Amino acid sequence: MARCCLLLLFWAFLWPAASAVPCHPDDLRSLRGFAGDLSGGAVQLRTAWSGASCCSWEGVGCDSTSGRVTVLRLPRHGLTGPIPGASLAGLVWLEELFLGSNSFVGVLPDELFGLARLRKLSLASNKLTGQVSSRLGKLTHLTLLDLSANRFFGRLPDVFDDLTSLEHLAAYSNGFSGFLPPSLSSLSSLRELNLRNNTLSGPIARVSFSGMPLLASVDFSTNYLTGWLPASLAGCGELKSLNLANNTLVGTIPSWIGEFDHLWYLNLSNNSFVGEVPKSLLRLKGLATAGRSSGMVFTNMLLYVNDKRRALEEQPNTITGSNNTVRSGRNNSMSGNDNTVISGDNNAVSGSFNTLVCGDNNVLTGDHHVVSGSNHIVTNSYNKVSGCTNNVSGSHHTVSGSNNAVSGSNNTVSGSNHVVSGSNKIVTDG
């Protein structure tokens, strides 16, 4: 016991010593050059970076034995001007470079691609521009590359064959155009791929996802990608989030889309898919009840599963939008127009021009619904209600069936055993 405590004490003394390892003189010179070349928030940075113990400077991390700088982490420092490539080039041990959310301008300095040990490179949310050089392929140790929210344009270089360690690749909200580089298919360690909001075009199937067993998140939304949903996605069993919305994808929605056990976000809206969503979608957690006995079918492809469903795991679900078709759904809350609920129970439906067929215990508000089934509560006006034991209030409804309670005025009631109050027109026996 005593020996153990002594060891701990010993470590406690050693630990600060390790973090205050002397800064390698070459790296000290490079960092001073880096800060000297910068503008904007660099004034504060130069103040913070005083003395010669660069390993304890803000945003700087060193290798504990060699004192070589391995980490430079300066996001949100108000830095402006071009990225000082020549100074960076001296940081030959650099493994992590985080310069996101500054205001860097200009093109990527060529020296960046000489930093052969780089594992993480984030330049997101700057004002960088130009084409991305094919020398990117030299950074073969990259696990993270984030170029998002800049002003890059042109093709994504087809150099991913050599970047097989990449786990996170993000380049969203730029002006990247042209076809998807087929070498993306080589990214066997990939977990996250986000190319949202560019002007990428051509067949989505130029990328094969079959060699990406860890892939958890794909966002290609808001591009001009064409073709069918790539069948190679079917093997990505870890997929949690798939957003292909707002492209020009065609074909039918394949049945394997419902086979992902972990999928909690699916957005295929605003494409040109045809047909109905296959029954396998019922398997999606959150779309199915505990017993997986009921689910939904959406038509017209305003289709998405929103993230709340993951927490709920089961129904009730929330369905918004228009022209959806819900089959056998329970306890759902629907808003929007032109929806159709078939055999649904306990749904709350608002909006207008919805159709409810054969459901029970639904609550409808809004106008111009078509309702059949039983035990509904119908408010507002101009609904057509058939079935039994409905409670109809409001006006200008047309009610048929039996045992309905109708209040309000100017409703037309036919059928039998209704309880009618107000000044309604009774066509047949009440």
Ligand SMILES: *[C@@H]1O[C@H](CO)[C@@H](O)[C@H](O)[C@H]1NC(C)=O
């Ligand atoms: C899409 O990217 C452009 C830059 O290309 C950006 O200005 C815009 O805000 C982005 N839109 C969204 C919704 O992210």
Ligand SMILES: *[C@@H]1O[C@H](CO)[C@@H](O)[C@H](O)[C@H]1NC(C)=O
């Ligand atoms: C969908 O893409 C179009 C360009 O095709 C763009 O103008 C629009 O903002 C995108 N919608 C969303 C929600 O991102």
Ligand SMILES: *[C@@H]1O[C@H](CO)[C@@H](O)[C@H](O)[C@H]1NC(C)=O
């Ligand atoms: C689905 O994608 C469309 C188009 O990009 C967008 O307008 C909509 O907000 C998305 N829906 C959800 C629930 O994320």
Ligand SMILES: *[C@@H]1O[C@H](CO)[C@@H](O)[C@H](O)[C@H]1NC(C)=O
């Ligand atoms: C759907 O895509 C069209 C172009 O194909 C675009 O103009 C429109 O803004 C998109 N709608 C949404 C909701 O993103």
Ligand SMILES: *[C@@H]1O[C@H](CO)[C@@H](O)[C@H](O)[C@H]1NC(C)=O
């Ligand atoms: C729903 O689809 C019908 C045609 O089936 C169309 O007339 C109507 O405008 C659509 N409603 C919306 C809100 O897209």
Ligand SMILES: *[C@@H]1O[C@H](CO)[C@@H](O)[C@H](O)[C@H]1NC(C)=O
């Ligand atoms: C569905 O609604 C019924 C009646 O309101 C309720 O008894 C039941 O617990 C609800 N089920 C779920 C899963 O919310």
Ligand SMILES: *[C@@H]1O[C@H](CO)[C@@H](O)[C@H](O)[C@H]1NC(C)=O
């Ligand atoms: C019908 O519903 C109204 C309000 O929802 C309620 O006050 C009334 O008691 C109901 N009538 C019957 C017969 O259930």
Ligand SMILES: *[C@@H]1O[C@H](CO)[C@@H](O)[C@H](O)[C@H]1NC(C)=O
């Ligand atoms: C019902 O119809 C009568 C005339 O037939 C009209 O005066 C009255 O305003 C109507 N009531 C409602 C609530 O529309």
